[in-house]
Structure formats: C-alpha cells, structure tokens
Amino acid sequence: MPNIWAIGGGKGGSGKSFITGNLGILLAKGGYKTLLVDVDLGAANLHTIIGLPIPEKSISDFVNKKVGTLEETVESTPVRNLYLISGAMNNLDIVNLAHEQKLRIMRSIFKLSYDYILLDLGAGTSFNTIDFFMISNSGIFVTTPEPTSIENIYRLIRSVYFRKIRQVLNSHDFRALAEEAQGRDGRATVSSPDILLYIMKELDPKKGEILENELRAFNFKLALNQLRKQDNPNIGTLICKIIQRHLAMKMHFVGNISFDESVHNAVCKKIPFLDLYPYTQTALDLRNCHKNLMSVSKAEPILQNVVDQ
C-alpha cells in the first residue's frame, strides 16, 4: 500500500500546491517512487509548480471514462521517480464529483503502486476536499500566519471532525446525538464539536468509544507557510496545542516555511523552487519539513481504509 499524504488547507493561496510539488520533488530525489495527484479540480496548477507544460492527460479522462484505469492518466515529469496526475480540465461539471466518482478515484489511488502518493487538495471545505483528506494516512494542513488562513484551517478541521462522526454513526444515531447535544449546549454543533464526543459517550458508551478511537486515529500534521521575519515562530505549535486540547485529535507540527519573494520568481519561470533556489532559507525549511514528515509518518501505522466501508 502506498503512503498517502493529503495536503490541504482552508484558504486559497496559502501554498498547498507549492508545498505538494516541492515535497514531491524531495521524496522523488530521496529515491521514492512518488506520484502527485492534483485533486484541486477546477483550479489545478500543480503541473506548473513542478515545471511541466499543460498536460494532455488529466484525471478528468478517468472520470469521464475516456481511459480505463487511473494509471493511464499518469504523466512522467523531468524529475526522476516523480509522476503526476494532473487535475487540469475544461469540463466544468466535473468540479463537483459525484460520490461514486469520488469512491472510484479513491479506490484506484489505493491500487496504484507507488511509494508515496501526494494529494494536492483544493481550498474550501467541500466534501471533495474532506473525503480525500480522510483517506490519506497523513493529512497535512497548510496555513499561513494570518487570521484568515487560520480561521479556515479551524473550519476545515472541524468539518473533518463532523464528517468522521457522521461516518461512524448511522443517520439515526447521529440525529439523536445532534438533538441531544443541541438541547444541552447550543454550541455543540457549531463551534465545539468536541462536546459531541462526550455526549455520545454518555448516550452510548460503546459507540462513543469507537468514535473516539476513530478520531484518535487521525494523524494530522500542520505546516506553517509564508512565515515572515516579524511573525511569531511559535504560532504553529500553539495552533496544534489548541486543536489537541479542544478537539481531542492528534496534530503534529512539522515546521515553519519562511516567506520568500523568490517563490514568485520560480512560479513565474515555471521552474521548481528547489531547483532554482536550492540554497535559500525557504528551501532549507522545505527540506526540514520533509525530514520531519518522514520521521513522523514512519512511526504511524497505515490508516484504515475508508474506501472499503
């Protein structure tokens, strides 16, 4: 089974594709057969980050059944060991995948034989994003040290939290739970989803425990992107702490990535940042994050397969 890392974050422009692309390059250079999948349907540009021209094949060929297997949409890249499935497409209706289509993609992703598969998720908290997030064994949230971005991260994490609860409980149980929770505390379904878990444990200890274990099984990571010199470098650790304290979910901070004007240049030149500016602080930070991610993810078990449920 491949290691699947999903890279997401609530807000657009926080550097998800940038980080995905460069992490992919680092993994590939480390000798791992790595596949990048651009799931940011509708706003796909991962190929640009790693310096590919607009690809001819894309994931939409698979969705539209133009090709039989997902494998056939894989493009090779100039970097050895690095492959890409582009999400670039013109077809508008595909942006919102039907549930079956999503399952089909997920199943196919699991079957691919790569060491690492990196999913570049779009902004927002649509089910698209959340479901892809949940199949990965290592969800990496990317945020910038700005209120807007942090706000969206919290929203995304809460959405994942709710989605998980919904997935574990059947709809009857969920409704009972939601009503009970709403009656006790108006915030339960809005801002403090953690209350749900405790109420569930009271209502039905057995299911509550299952739920708690499922939520514990998440191994989320946080990377803080675009950290400027004047920013507090501890923000990332503090965010993780808040989430761990109040949402009972594991959240591991993997590092700050410094802001660098030259990222813009690299993107404009369509050359991977790590190739163009390998000796910058930002490149160092990326390598550092990569190192941390490797050491963290080595320690964790392969996650449950949502697709089989």
Add this chain to the structure above:
Amino acid sequence: MKPYREQNYYELLEILPDASPLEIRRAYKRVFELYQDESIVNYSFFSKEERQEILSLLQKAYLALIDLESRAQYDRRLIEVGLLDKKGQYSDKAKEPVPIYDFKKIHFDKFEPGRRLEELKERVSQNQLIRKIMDQDILTGADLHKMRTELEVPLEEIAENTKVQIGMLRAIEEDNLELLPPAVYLKGFLKSYARYLQIDEKVVVNGFIKHVGEGK
C-alpha cells in the same frame, strides 16, 4: 482527555500536582498566551464568551494554586475525591545552597591542625622518595604531585587550609603554564603549598620557578 470544564486546576494549567510556584507561574503564562485576546492562534476557534470562560477558569486555577494556603485546601479536596495522591503533593523543600566550589568541603574537626602538621612533618622526614625529589635542582608540577600523593594529602585539604583556589593548585601540579599567575603570586602560592605539606618551602619555590622560567 477530559472535557475542558471537568479538568482540575493542575490539568488546566498542564502541570503536575507537585509543581513549584515558579512552574505554576510559567504554566499560567504559557496557557494565557494560547487564549489571550490578540493572539491570532485562537482566532475564530472560540466565541468571545467561550474564550472569556476559559480565561477566567485559568485565572481561577492560577489564583487557587499560587497561594500556598488555598492550594493546600484545594489539594485536600482533590485527595478526598481520590484525584490526587498524598505523595504527589507539592512540598517546599528547603533549597540546598548552590555549591561554589567544585569539591565537597571536607572538615577536619576531628584532629587539631597542629597535630596534623606534626604528623606530616614526621612522614616527610621518613620518606625516601620525597627526599630524593627535594634533592633535585628543578621541581616540576608532577614532582609536587608525586610528593603530595606520597603524603596522602588530598588537594582539597590544602585548598581548604591555605585558602589558595583549588584550580590554582591544580594548575601548578599539572604544569598548566597558561593558568599560572605572575611569579610574585605564584611564589606565594607555592610557599603556602609547601608549608602545608611541611616540606622546605625555599626548595619548592626555587625549584618550581626554575622549572617554569623566570620570565613568568
């Protein structure tokens, strides 16, 4: 993890029940940073009321624990409900003085200094090796060290009695020229050293100075 409102004060501040007041203060500062108004870290995570609630809870915890009397009261309550072990409680252990010297002071109250010196004198006069060394024209630090170990006198004892810093004595014995002071002072130290060991101070001073060279 328990829901926030059910945590006890120690859990709220993320400290152990035997934390010292200093640790409590630091812990409070740390959690305060997490929930304070201007922090973007908690931005949008809590509603205003929620955050206020947490902050006041933390403040209550801090105030209850930082005062030793109210803390003892709170501990008693925790012990009653079985949440705290008596052994885990904080006790203000008298702080031990910070050691100034890098050795344990040895006290020689047992024998009077006069008798110790007489004893040394006798041993010096009987020892062949010391006599042989003292006949040399030049005395090195190693020679001094040899004589001292022959007499079984710990360096600490000399330092204690002569008030010469142990580092200095060590430097002399190890021939650590860089650490040695100008000759004027060095002579004084050597004199004290020799006098304590009851060996001829003139021989020691002259021999050692010759060894390190007058230029020092």
